Amino acid sequence: xxxxxxxNTCPLCDxxxxxxxxxxxxxxxxxxxxxxxxxxxxxxxxxFRYCNLKPLSETSWHPAPSASPDAATLDALNIAGxxxxxxxxxxxxxxxxxxxxxxxxxxxxPMLNEMELDRVADFTNDPFAQLATALVEDGVVIxxxxxxxxxxxxxxxxxxxxxxxxxxxxxxxxxxxxRNAKACVLETWAGDGPTLVTPMTEVELGEGAHCDxxxxxxxxxxVWHMGxxxxxxxxxxxxxxxxxxxxxxxxxxxxxxxxxxxxAHAAVRGFGIGDDQRHMDxxxxxxxxxxxxxxxxxxxxxxxxxxxxxxxxxxxxNEGAHGTDAVQTSRNLLMSNTAKAWSRPELEIYADDVKCTxxxxxGEIDPGGLFYLRARGVPEAxxxxxxxxxxxxxxxxxxxxxxxxxxxxxxxxxxxxxxETLDEGVVSL
Amino acid sequence: xxxxxxxxxDQWAEDSExxxxxxxxxxxxxxxxxxxxxxxxLISARKSEPEWLLEWRLDAFAKWQEMTEPPWAHxxxxxxxxxxxxxxxxxxxxxxxxxRPKSLDEVxxxxxxxxxxxxxxxxxxxxxxxxxxxxxxxxxxxxxxxRDKLAEAGVIFCSFSEAVQEHPELVRKYLGKVVxxxxxxxxxxxxxxxxxxxxxxxxxxxxxxMELSTYFRINQMNTGQFERTLxxxxxxxxxxxxxxxxxxxxxxxxxxxxxVELIAMEDAEIKYSTIQNWYPGDENGVxxxxxxxxxxxxxxxxxxxxxxxxxxxxxxxxWKYPSCVLKGDDSVGEFYSVALTNNxxxxxxxxxxVHVGKRTRSNxxxxxxxxxxxxxxYRGLVKILPxxxxxxxxxxxxxxxxxxxxxxxxxxxxxxxxPTAQVEHEASTTKIGxxxxxxxxxxxxxxxxxxxxxxxxxxxxxxxxLPMEFAVxxxxxxxxxxxxxVG
Numbered sequence: 001x002x003x004x005x006x007x008n009t010c011p012l013c014d015x016x017x018x019x020x021x022x023x024x025x026x027x028x029x030x031x032x033x034x035x036x037x038x039x040x041x042x043x044x045x046x047x048f049r050y051c052n053l054k055p056l057s058e059t060s061w062h063p064a065p066s067a068s069p070d071a072a073t074l075d076a077l078n079i080a081g082x083x084x085x086x087x088x089x090x091x092x093x094x095x096x097x098x099x100x101x102x103x104x105x106x107x108x109x110p111m112l113n114e115m116e117l118d119r120v121a122d123f124t125n126d127p128f129a130q131l132a133t134a135l136v137e138d139g140v141v142i143x144x145x146x147x148x149x150x151x152x153x154x155x156x157x158x159x160x161x162x163x164x165x166x167x168x169x170x171x172x173x174x175x176x177x178x179r180n181a182k183a184c185v186l187e188t189w190a191g192d193g194p195t196l197v198t199p200m201t202e203v204e205l206g207e208g209a210h211c212d213x214x215x216x217x218x219x220x221x222x223v224w225h226m227g228x229x230x231x232x233x234x235x236x237x238x239x240x241x242x243x244x245x246x247x248x249x250x251x252x253x254x255x256x257x258x259x260x261x262x263x264a265h266a267a268v269r270g271f272g273i274g275d276d277q278r279h280m281d282x283x284x285x286x287x288x289x290x291x292x293x294x295x296x297x298x299x300x301x302x303x304x305x306x307x308x309x310x311x312x313x314x315x316x317x318n319e320g321a322h323g324t325d326a327v328q329t330s331r332n333l334l335m336s337n338t339a340k341a342w343s344r345p346e347l348e349i350y351a352d353d354v355k356c357t358x359x360x361x362x363g364e365i366d367p368g369g370l371f372y373l374r375a376r377g378v379p380e381a382x383x384x385x386x387x388x389x390x391x392x393x394x395x396x397x398x399x400x401x402x403x404x405x406x407x408x409x410x411x412x413x414x415x416x417x418x419x420e421t422l423d424e425g426v427v428s429l
Numbered sequence: 430x431x432x433x434x435x436x437x438x439d440q441w442a443e444d445s446e447x448x449x450x451x452x453x454x455x456x457x458x459x460x461x462x463x464x465x466x467x468x469x470x471l472i473s474a475r476k477s478e479p480e481w482l483l484e485w486r487l488d489a490f491a492k493w494q495e496m497t498e499p500p501w502a503h504x505x506x507x508x509x510x511x512x513x514x515x516x517x518x519x520x521x522x523x524x525x526x527x528x529r530p531k532s533l534d535e536v537x538x539x540x541x542x543x544x545x546x547x548x549x550x551x552x553x554x555x556x557x558x559x560x561x562x563x564x565x566x567x568x569x570x571x572x573x574x575x576r577d578k579l580a581e582a583g584v585i586f587c588s589f590s591e592a593v594q595e596h597p598e599l600v601r602k603y604l605g606k607v608v609x610x611x612x613x614x615x616x617x618x619x620x621x622x623x624x625x626x627x628x629x630x631x632x633x634x635x636x637x638x639m640e641l642s643t644y645f646r647i648n649q650m651n652t653g654q655f656e657r658t659l660x661x662x663x664x665x666x667x668x669x670x671x672x673x674x675x676x677x678x679x680x681x682x683x684x685x686x687x688x689v690e691l692i693a694m695e696d697a698e699i700k701y702s703t704i705q706n707w708y709p710g711d712e713n714g715v716x717x718x719x720x721x722x723x724x725x726x727x728x729x730x731x732x733x734x735x736x737x738x739x740x741x742x743x744x745x746x747x748w749k750y751p752s753c754v755l756k757g758d759d760s761v762g763e764f765y766s767v768a769l770t771n772n773x774x775x776x777x778x779x780x781x782x783v784h785v786g787k788r789t790r791s792n793x794x795x796x797x798x799x800x801x802x803x804x805x806x807y808r809g810l811v812k813i814l815p816x817x818x819x820x821x822x823x824x825x826x827x828x829x830x831x832x833x834x835x836x837x838x839x840x841x842x843x844x845x846x847x848p849t850a851q852v853e854h855e856a857s858t859t860k861i862g863x864x865x866x867x868x869x870x871x872x873x874x875x876x877x878x879x880x881x882x883x884x885x886x887x888x889x890x891x892x893x894x895l896p897m898e899f900a901v902x903x904x905x906x907x908x909x910x911x912x913x914x915v916g
Contacts, residue, residue: 319833334848337815343843345854352830352860360854362845 012168015063016134023112024136031133038127047126050310050342051252051281056224061196063135064090064169067161069097074157077188077218081403083152089159091137091169104150104183108139108172115141117172120202121230121256128226129254132170132198139172142185146178146206153184153212153401158199160191160223168196175202177209177237184212184400189227190247192220199227205237207261212400213241218411219248221276228254229268235261235290242399245272245280246411252281259286259293270299271395273415274307274339284313288354292323300331300395302388303339304417314346315358321351328358333365333391335417381418388416460520466490469621472520476590476624479597482604489610489620496614499748512684512719519622519655582638584668585630589657592628599630603661607690607727607754615686615748616723619655623688626657631666631697640896642671656687662697664730669700671899685744687722695730695757700738702895704903707743709910714773714802717745724751728760731786736763738894740903741776742910750808752781755789755817762791765891767903769884769910770803770835779809779826779841784817784850795826796888799835800911806838813850820850828858829887831880831911881908 013032020028040057041048067089074087074097084105087097093107101107108115117136123129140156158171177183189199197219205211217225225248231239245251257266272280286295301309311330332341345358365387373383392412399405413419460471469490473483498512579586585596592600610620631637662668672689685707691699701724710717720743726735737751753762764780782791797805807826828837839856861883869879884907885892892900 322833332845334845334850337848339848340844340846342845343841343854345839345841345856347828347837347839347856347858349828349830349838349858350836352833352835354830354858354860356856356858358839358854358856360841360843361852362843363851364848 011060011062012135019135019137024117027117028134031130034124035127035130035134038125038130041127047283047312048281050308051250051279053250056196056250059166059194059196061168062165064160064162064167064195066090066092069094069159069161073159073190077157077159077190079155079186079188079401079403079407081153081401082155082186083150085155085157086140087157087159088138088171089161090167091135091158091171093138102150102154104144104148105140105142105154108141108174109137111141112136115174117174117202120204120232121258123228123230123254123256126228126254128198128252129200129228131168131226132172132200132228135168135170135198136172136200137170139174141174141176142183143176144178144181144183144209147180148178149182150184153186155186155188157188157190158197160193160195160197160219162193162195164193166194166196168198170198170200173199173201175211175213176204177206177211179206180208181206182210186213186401186404187215188218189216189225190218191223194222195219196224196226199225201227201229203229203231203239205231205233205239205264207234207236209234209237211237211239213239214400214404215241215243215253216404216408217243217245217248217251219251221247221249221278223248225251227252229256231255231257231266233257233259233261233264233266236263237261238265240267240398240400242269242271242395243282244270244399244408246408246415247275248278250279250281253283255282255284257284257286257295258289259295260289262290263292264290265294267296267398269297269395269398271392272299272301272309273392273412274301274303274305274309275415276305276307278307280307280309282309282311282313285316286314286326287316287318288321288324288326289318291321293321294325296327298327298329298331298395300333300391301341302333302335302392302416303341304335306336306338308340308342310342311360312344312346314348315356317347317349317351317354317356319350322353324351324354324356326354326356328356330360331391332362333388334362335364335388379421382421385416385418385422389413389419389422460518462516462518464514464517464519464622468519472622472624475520476593478593481601482593485605485610486621489617490622492611493614493617493621496611496617498614514618517684520624578638582635583632584635584637585628586641587628589623589626589628589659592659596628596630599661600628600659603659603690603692605690607692607725608688608723612723615721616688619657619686619688619723623655623657626659626687628658629660629668629670631662631668633663634665635663636666637668640669640671642673654683654685654687658687658689660689660691660699660701662691662693662699662733664694665696666694667698669702669896671702671896673704673706673899673902683718685718685720685722687724689722689724689751691726691735693726693728693730693733693735693760696732697730698734698736699726700736701726701751702899703737703739703741704899704906705739705741705743705747706906709743709772709774710745712772712801714745717774718743720744720747720749722747722749724749726751726753726762728753728755728757728762728786728789730760731757732759733757734761734763736765736894737780738765738891739767739778740891740895740906741766741768741778742906744776745774747776747778749778750780752783753791754783754785755791755820756785757789758786759788760786761789763894764791764793764795765894766795767798767888767891767907768796768805769798769800769907770805771800771910772802774803775806776804777806777808779807781810782812782822783810784813784820784822786817788819788821789817790821791823793822793824793826794890795824796891797826797828797837798831798884798887798911799828799837800831802834804836804838806840807856808840810842810844811852811854812844813847813852815846817847818849820847822850822852824854826856827887828856829884830858830860880911884908884911
C-alpha cells in the first residue's frame with residue numbers, strides 16, 4: 001500500500017495530512033484511515049477480480065503539482081457546441097483556460113468545509129472512492145433550482161500533467177437539480193504520463209428533474225482511471241449517463257444508481273475501445289427502491305490486441321418495487337486472439353411484479369455479415385471496420401451532444417483497424 | 430490396521446462417549462454421532478475397504494479440517510441454522526452385509542411401504558418401464574434388479590461398496606478424478622465419510638439396454654447422507670441414469686452432501702436426470718434438508734456428450750451446480766434445470782461449463798420458480814479457455830415469481846478468452862399474470878390448475894428432456910409443491 005509506508009515517507013500521505021489541516025480535516029482523515037484498512041485491492045477482492053492492480057500498488061504515488069495546461073492539448077479536447085468550458089489541471093481550477101462560470105455553477109474549493117460530500121452512495125468499501133475524498137481539492141458544484149434549465153451543456157475538462165514522478169489527483173463534480181430542473185454535463189478526462197486519477201461525480205435529482213451526463217476518457221497509455229459515479233433520484237426524474245473510453249491503461253467505472261422515487265428512470269451506458277494492454281472494468285449497481293421505475297444498462301466493448309473488458313452489474317429490486325422494468329446488456333466484440341472479456345450481469349429481485357431482463361454476448365465479427373459485405377465488393381478490412389463501427393454505433397447514437405458524437409467518432413475511427421478506408425459519409429452522425 | 434468392525438464397534442461402545450445406543454427401528458446399525466479419524470477408520474473397516482481408500486479418506490478429512498464452511502447465502506432474511514458436524518451420525522446400515530436381500534421380495538416390507546406411500550411402486554415401475562432400480566435406503570444399497578440383463582451387456586451397475594470390492598482397479602483409477610477430494614468443503618467431507626452410492630461402468634461400444642435408476646431416501650434420525658456416484662462411459666457407449674429423491678416428513682435438519690462424478694470417453698454419452706424432493710421444511714421454515722451437492726462431468730474424449738437434467742422441488746436449502754468440463758474436441762455439455770421454491774425454501778443452483786477443447790458446445794436452460802417466501806438463485810459460470818476455438822454457449826435462465834415476498838436472483842459469470850467463441854446469455858424475470866389466471870378461470874379452469882398449467886408450460890423445455898415416466902412424476906411434483914401458493 002502506498003499510503004502508509006513503514007518509515008512514514010509516503011508523499012501522498014503527507015499531502016493528505018497537509019490538506020486535512022486546511023479543510024475537511026475529519027473527513028479526510030477518516031477516508032485515509034479507511035483506505036489504509038482496505039489497502040490496494042488484489043484479485044482476491046471480488047470487486048477487482050479481473051483487474052490487475054499490482055503495478056499500481058507497487059508505485060509510489062506523489063501528489064500532483066500545480067501546472068498549466070498546454071493550449072494545443074486543450075484545443076484537441078475541445079468539443080464544439082458546448083457552453084461553458086471549465087478546465088482543471090491536476091485537480092485544480094485553471095481560470096485562464098476556462099470560460100466564465102455559468103450562474104448555476106460554482107467552484108468547490110472555497111466551499112469544501114460546508115459541502116456535504118459522499119452523501120449519495122455508500123462507497124465505504126472502495127479504496128479509490130476513499131482516495132477521492134482524501135485528496136479532493138476542487139471541483140464543480142452545479143445546482144439548478146426548481147423549474148430552471150441550463151441553457152447549454154457545461155463541459156468540464158480535467159487534465160493530468162506532471163513531471164516524471166507518478167502523480168495522483170482527483171476532481172469532484174456535484175450535480176444537484178431541483179424539481180423539474182434540467183442540465184447537461186460533459187466530462188473529459190485526459191493527460192499523459194504515469195497518473196492515477198479518481199474521478200467522482202455525485203448526482204442528486206429532484207422530482208421530475210432531467211440530467212444528461214457523459215464522461216469521456218481520453219487518457220494516455222500510462223493512466224489509471226479509477227472513477228465513480230453516484231446518483232440518487234426522486235420521483236419521475238431521469239438520469240442518462242454514458243461513459244466513453246478511448247484512452248488510458250486501466251479504466252474502472254463504479255456506478256451506483258439509486259431510484260428512490262416512483263417512476264424514476266436511469267440509463268447507464270458505456271462504450272470502450274481497447275488498445276494494446278488496456279483494461280476496462282465496469283461495476284454497476286442499480287437499485288430499484290420504489291415502484292414503477294425503469295432502468296437501462298448497456299455496455300459495449302471493442303477489444304483488439306491484448307485488451308480486456310470486465311462488466312459486473314447488478315440490478316437490485318427492493319421489496320415493494322413493483323412495476324420495475326430493468327434491462328441489462330453486455331456486449332463484447334473480440335478482435336484478436338489475445339483479447340479477453342468477462343461478463344457478470346446479475347439480478348437480485350425481491351418483488352414479483354417486475355420485468356427484468358439481461359443479456360450478455362461475446363464473440364468475434366459475424367462471418368455472415370462479413371461475407372455479405374465482401375460479396376458486394378467491400379474489401380475485407382473496410383468490411384471489418386464497418387461492422388465494428390456498427391457495433392459501436394448503438395451506444396454512440398445515445399450520446400447527448402451531437403458534437404460530442406462527432407468528436408468521439410473521430411477518436412474511435414482513429415483507433416479502429418481498417419477504418420481509414422471508411423467513407424466519411426458512412427459514419428456521419 | 431483395525432480390520433474387524435465388530436471389535437471396533439465394541440471398543441467404541443465401551444468408550445464412555447457411546448451412550449446413544451443403536452437406532453434399530455428398521456434393524457439398522459448406526460454409529461454414534463461425531464466425526465473424527467476413528468469414525469472414518471470404522472466406516473472403512475466396516476466396508477472392508479482397501480488401505481489406499483482409507484488413506485484417501487483420511488487425507489480428505491485432514492484437508493477438510495483446514496477448510497471453512499462457505500457462507501454463501503446472501504439474502505437478508507436468511508435464517509441459517511448452523512450445521513453441527515459432530516451431531517451427525519456418519520454411518521447407518523439397514524442390515525448387516527451378510528443377510529442383505531437378494532431380490533425385491535426380501536426387501537423390508539416397511540421400506541416398500543414407504544415407496545408405496547410416495548406413489549412410486551418399485552416393482553411396477555421396474556417391470557413397466559424396464560428400469561433397474563438400485564434402491565438406496567439410507568446409506569447402503571438394499572435392492573438391485575435387472576442385474577443379469579445388465580451383466581449380459583457387460584454393464585456394471587452396483588453399489589459403490591460392491592464396486593470397491595469387485596472392481597477396485599476401476600474405482601481407484603477414476604475416483605476423485607473429476608471432483609478431487611479437496612474440491613470444496615462439502616466434497617471433502619463427502620470424500621472422508623461417504624458410505625455408499627452407485628457405480629456404473631459402461632464398456633466400449635455398449636448402449637445400456639435400460640435406463641438405470643436409483644432412489645435415495647433419508648430415513649434415519651440425524652444421519653447425513655453422503656452418497657458417492659461414479660459413472661464411467663467408455664468409448665462409444667451410452668447410458669441414461671435417473672436419480673430420484675424423496676424423504677419422509679421429518680422435523681430435524683439433515684445434511685445431504687453427495688458427490689457425483691461422470692466420465693465420458695470418446696463418442697460416449699451420459700444423460701443424468703434428477704428429481705430432488707427432499708423434505709423442504711414446513712410452511713414456517715422449520716426443519717428441512719440442507720442439500721449441498723457437488724456434481725461434475727468430464728467430457729474426456731472427443732465428441733463425448735454429458736447432459737444434466739434436474740427438477741428441484743425439495744430441501745430447505747439447495748446448493749448444487751452440476752457442471753461439465755468439456756475437454757474433448759467437439760464435446761457437448763448440457764444443463765436443464767427447474768428449481769421450485771415455496772414457503773421458506775432457498776435454492777441456489779446453476780452450472781459451470783468449462784470449455785477446453787475445440788468446437789465444444791454447451792447449452793444451459795434454467796427455470797426458477799419462487800413462491801411464498803422462497804428464494805431462487807441461478808449461479809453459473811461459462812468459461813472459454815484460450816484453446817477452445819469456435820466454442821459455443823447458449824444460456825437461458827428465466828425466473829417466475831409468485832407472491833410479493835419471494836425472490837429471484839441471477840448471478841452468471843461469463844469468461845471468454847478466445848475470439849472465435851460465441852457466448853450468449855439471456856435471462857428474464859416475470860410473474861404469473863392475473864389476467865392469465867382470469868382467462869383460465871373464465872373457461873372453467875380453477876386457479877390451482879391454471880397455475881399448474883402455466884408453470885408446466887414455463888418449464889416445458891426442461892421437462893421435455895426428462896425420460897417419460899420421470900416427466901410425469903415431475904409434473905405432479907410441481908403441482909403438488911405449488912399447492913396453496915396462489916389464493
